[in-house]
Amino acid sequence: MNHIIDQDPKIFKLIEGEKKREQEVIRLIPSENYASKAVMEASGSVFTNKYSEGYPGKRYYEGQEFIDEVETTACQRACQLFHMDHANVQPYSGSPANQAAFLALLEPNDKILGLKLSEGGHLTHGYKLNFSAKFFNSESYTVDPKTHQIDYDKILDQALKFQPKLIIAGYTAYPRTIDFAKFREICDRVGAYLLADISHINALCISGDHPHPAPYADIITTTTHKALRGPRGGLILCKKEHASKVDKAIMPGLQGGPHNHITAAKAVAFKEALSGEFQTYAHQIYLNAQALAKALLGRGFNLVSGGTDTHLIIINAIASFKINGKDYAKALYRAGLETNYNTVPFDPNPPMNPSGVRIGTPAVTTLGMKESDMEFIAAKMLQVAQNINDEGVLNHIRQEVQEYMKQYDFSRFI
Numbered sequence: 370m371n372h373i374i375d376q377d378p379k380i381f382k383l384i385e386g387e388k389k390r391e392q393e394v395i396r397l398i399p400s401e402n403y404a405s406k407a408v409m410e411a412s413g414s415v416f417t418n419k420y421s422e423g424y425p426g427k428r429y430y431e432g433q434e435f436i437d438e439v440e441t442t443a444c445q446r447a448c449q450l451f452h453m454d455h456a457n458v459q460p461y462s463g464s465p466a467n468q469a470a471f472l473a474l475l476e477p478n479d480k481i482l483g484l485k486l487s488e489g490g491h492l493t494h495g496y497k498l499n500f501s502a503k504f505f506n507s508e509s510y511t512v513d514p515k516t517h518q519i520d521y522d523k524i525l526d527q528a529l530k531f532q533p534k535l536i537i538a539g540y541t542a543y544p545r546t547i548d549f550a551k552f553r554e555i556c557d558r559v560g561a562y563l564l565a566d567i568s569h570i571n572a573l574c575i576s577g578d579h580p581h582p583a584p585y586a587d588i589i590t591t592t593t594h595k596a597l598r599g600p601r602g603g604l605i606l607c608k609k610e611h612a613s614k615v616d617k618a619i620m621p622g623l624q625g626g627p628h629n630h631i632t633a634a635k636a637v638a639f640k641e642a643l644s645g646e647f648q649t650y651a652h653q654i655y656l657n658a659q660a661l662a663k664a665l666l667g668r669g670f671n672l673v674s675g676g677t678d679t680h681l682i683i684i685n686a687i688a689s690f691k692i693n694g695k696d697y698a699k700a701l702y703r704a705g706l707e708t709n710y711n712t713v714p715f716d717p718n719p720p721m722n723p724s725g726v727r728i729g730t731p732a733v734t735t736l737g738m739k740e741s742d743m744e745f746i747a748a749k750m751l752q753v754a755q756n757i758n759d760e761g762v763l764n765h766i767r768q769e770v771q772e773y774m775k776q777y778d779f780s781r782f783i
């Protein structure tokens with residue numbers, strides 16, 4: 370940072386502020402993490418200087434002898450990691466990866482079926498204001514109103530009536546196991562493609578703590594950040610038969626030059642994820658989420674679907690404490706616990722002021738937290754709920770959290 374400090378002190382100061390912040394708060398947003406310094410070094414490397422439209426061996430620019438090998442290595446590692454025939458590492462992020470999957474498999478106005486946004490689906494899974502509903506004919510399935518879990522029989526009935534060409538499985542705010550085999554059966558009944566978006570559960574699929582979609586999905590998309598702990602980016606994996614359509618959908622279909630520095634960082638992250646250490650980390654994410662759910666339930670919290678099978682938990686703050694999700698998330702943050710407010714299934718409140726708060730364990734697990742630390746987090750979360758308007762208590766909890774965070778070694782990330 371010795372150049373930016375002189376050249377752009379304003380931005381330097383902001384980076385330093387963020388560095389400090391990430392060491393002082395307990396980061397519970399399930400899509401966030403701490404990337405390794407090796408990932409950060411690759412993403413800040415000279416590959417940011419290079420244009421490489423096309424694919425290894427087939428570029429429109431000279432000077433590709435190094436990036437071609439980087440991209441080929443990233444693709445090979447991604448295939449090994451996710452057990453798929455073909456990988457495209459060029460998507461700029463998770464949303465463009467989904468756009469490319471649609472572009473590869475569908476024609477404009479084809480029918481798609483995905484989980485409703487307010488019940489845990491992603492914007493790109495057919496939300497009315499998103500490209501996925503503007504350019505495709507989208508219908509949403511819902512979770513069961515009582516269990517808050519996916520009802521596969523209902524999805525089959527809906528699919529038989531709607532006849533989608535693509536069904537999306539994989540979510541943003543759904544805490545339970547996804548049965549990809551059942552989704553495959555439904556797709557086969559109606560002749561639909563299966564898109565598995567494992568952006569949130571990528572690490573758990575790698576460690577075996579969540580069923581892997583590889584045997585069932587036509588295309589798998591994922592972010593390379595979140596639990597996977599790579600740079601911010603996207604990845605598409607597919608069966609051999611879809612490889613050329615997927616590559617054409619990314620370029621020339623959707624994107625220009627790939628972000629080569631991010632491709633290098635993806636390759637580094639995939640190498641990390643192929644290690645035994647990553648397996649241990651990913652399994653611990655799962656154990657920590659189980660422990661956190663148990664600790665919250667024991668303190669009277671109301672959790673969507675009654676708990677979790679994954680890395681994430683959705684607290685119904687209204688049902689727990691008659692506090693709306695936004696007020697609770699803001700009070701938690703004042704007390705040093707970083708979460709995001711979120712809708713709960715069939716939420717009577719609007720998305721900008723919803724009933725729930727979403728939390729997850731990837732970032733705290735990266736730091737080295739274990740099951741016993743989840744007791745501390747749950748206890749502090751309860752104290753915040755009980756003292757939502759008492760700034761003195763919230764301040765005191767913030768100091769306790771800052772003290773607690775001092776036991777972790779951030780030199781590996783920051």
Ligand SMILES: Cc1ncc(COP(=O)(O)O)c(C=O)c1O
Nearest residue numbers: 462463464491540541566568592
């Ligand atoms: C399931 C799912 N798919 C796709 C995305 C989009 O990823 P990005 O924000 O990188 O575009 C997200 C992001 O939250 C997600 O949760």
